[in-house]
Amino acid sequence: MRFSEIVERLGAASASSLETHPERDPEVGGMSAIEQPVAGTLSYIESRKYREFIDSTIAQGLILPMDREMQERAAARGLVWIGSCNPRLAFAEAIALFYKPIQPERGIHPTAIIHPSTKLGKEVSIGAYAVIQEDVVLGDGVCVHPLVVVYPQVAIGDRTILYAQCVIHERTQIGQDCVIHSGATIGSEGFGFVPRGDGTWFKMEQSGYTVLEDEVEIGCNTAVDRPAVGETRIGARTKIDNGVQIGHDVKVGADCILPAHIGMAGGAKIEDQVVLGGRTVVSNRVVVGRGTRATIGSLLISDTEPGSIVSGYPAMPHQSWLRSSALVRRLPEMQQTMKQMQKQIDTLQAELARLQGQQGQERGDEV
Numbered sequence: 001m002r003f004s005e006i007v008e009r010l011g012a013a014s015a016s017s018l019e020t021h022p023e024r025d026p027e028v029g030g031m032s033a034i035e036q037p038v039a040g041t042l043s044y045i046e047s048r049k050y051r052e053f054i055d056s057t058i059a060q061g062l063i064l065p066m067d068r069e070m071q072e073r074a075a076a077r078g079l080v081w082i083g084s085c086n087p088r089l090a091f092a093e094a095i096a097l098f099y100k101p102i103q104p105e106r107g108i109h110p111t112a113i114i115h116p117s118t119k120l121g122k123e124v125s126i127g128a129y130a131v132i133q134e135d136v137v138l139g140d141g142v143c144v145h146p147l148v149v150v151y152p153q154v155a156i157g158d159r160t161i162l163y164a165q166c167v168i169h170e171r172t173q174i175g176q177d178c179v180i181h182s183g184a185t186i187g188s189e190g191f192g193f194v195p196r197g198d199g200t201w202f203k204m205e206q207s208g209y210t211v212l213e214d215e216v217e218i219g220c221n222t223a224v225d226r227p228a229v230g231e232t233r234i235g236a237r238t239k240i241d242n243g244v245q246i247g248h249d250v251k252v253g254a255d256c257i258l259p260a261h262i263g264m265a266g267g268a269k270i271e272d273q274v275v276l277g278g279r280t281v282v283s284n285r286v287v288v289g290r291g292t293r294a295t296i297g298s299l300l301i302s303d304t305e306p307g308s309i310v311s312g313y314p315a316m317p318h319q320s321w322l323r324s325s326a327l328v329r330r331l332p333e334m335q336q337t338m339k340q341m342q343k344q345i346d347t348l349q350a351e352l353a354r355l356q357g358q359q360g361q362e363r364g365d366e367v
Contacts, residue, residue, distance in 0.1 A: 001097070003028055003061060003080050006042070009097060012090035014066060015083035017075055024080050026060055030098045031091065034059075042082075044091040045070070054079070063090045104143060112144075121158065139176065151187075157214065171207075171226060175214035175236070183221040186210055190225040190232075190248025190266060204228050206248060213237075219244065219260070227266070235272065253290070271306070295321075 004025045007016045017024060032038040034045055037059040044063035045053060054062065054073045061080035064070050065087055074081040084090040104125050108114065114132040121140035126132065128146040136150050139158035144150070150168045157176035162168065166180045169187035180186060192204035208227035212234045218224065219242035226232055227249035234240070235254035245263045246252065252264075253272035262276055265284040270276075274288050277296035282288060289306035298315040311321035327334075 172210045174212045179217040181220045
């Protein structure tokens with residue numbers, strides 16, 4: 001499409017080279033990375049750290065920060081440019097103009113197995129060998145890819161996409177415009193076993209519900225468990241990466257970001273707009289306050305205040321963790337210093353003992 005059309009359609013665009021060079025309006029064939037530019041495409045530079053790429057790129061143009069010097073350098077090379085206060089967001093919007101995810105044909109594949117009680121919305125797509133069991137409701141435009149299994153008593157909202165080989169267990173409610181990626185398991189049994197007192201365990205049936213609100217995305221091989229009673233709930237627009245474990249009765253708020261390999265024990269509560277680093281672990285019934293940030297590999301064993309930044313294993317305020325980490329790096333040096341100090345103390349104690357003995361002898365001689 002024409003460069004001017006891209007500028008017009010980007011919500012995150014704040015300025016462009018069209019303001020000073022309206023005659024430069026080339027056709028753009030797509031997007032490319034700044035480290036691997038492709039002729040005829042647009043790329044982006046997020047900050048001044050990467051401004052040297054302006055002088056070497058073979059791309060047609062660039063999405064840049066609102067930086068006058070960088071924009072002038074691009075214009076001097078004859079590149080078209082878009083200025084944005086959020087270049088990464090503008091780049092993401094531009095990709096969406098060119099790339100559309102694969103959409104299977106509407107309709108039901110002849111090998112799909114669908115229970116007669118299933119209620120299908122308009123323009124539903126159900127792929128090969130998918131299994132839809134009894135009392136399932138699929139909204140308008142729902143896309144079920146091949147080999148998906150949907151258990152009984154499931155409701156799935158409009159335009160939600162279930163990718164190949166994901167499994168939706170019974171008593172699950174999924175909102176509109178959700179995306180469930182391959183291998184994910186939604187509504188599986190929570191891990192509930194009660195000790196009998198004789199060293200054996202009684203299995204607690206998991207009869208609760210799992211609820212995904214609108215625009216939730218679940219990554220590959222992630223599990224969201226249903227509880228014994230009540231519900232496990234994922235708030236609207238929350239995005240969960242691959243290989244994440246959401247335990248039974250967990251409540252995750254809206255607009256959270258949960259990267260890969262996070263584990264949440266039963267009953268944990270994650271409030272709105274929380275961002276956790278990969279491999280973070282949240283212990284049983286811990287409340288993570290609204291807007292909390294946890295760095296990679298943190299262990300949260302106690303509640304966090306809203307807006308906190310925490311790090312460590314177990315987690316502590318981030319600044320305290322930085323100071324502790326600095327001390328850990330100095331431990332070998334500190335150990336050597338302590339050994340030297342101990343030698344000096346031993347020497348002083350020996351000298352003190354010698355002097356005390358000498359003074360005692362002198363007193364004896366006087367007597």
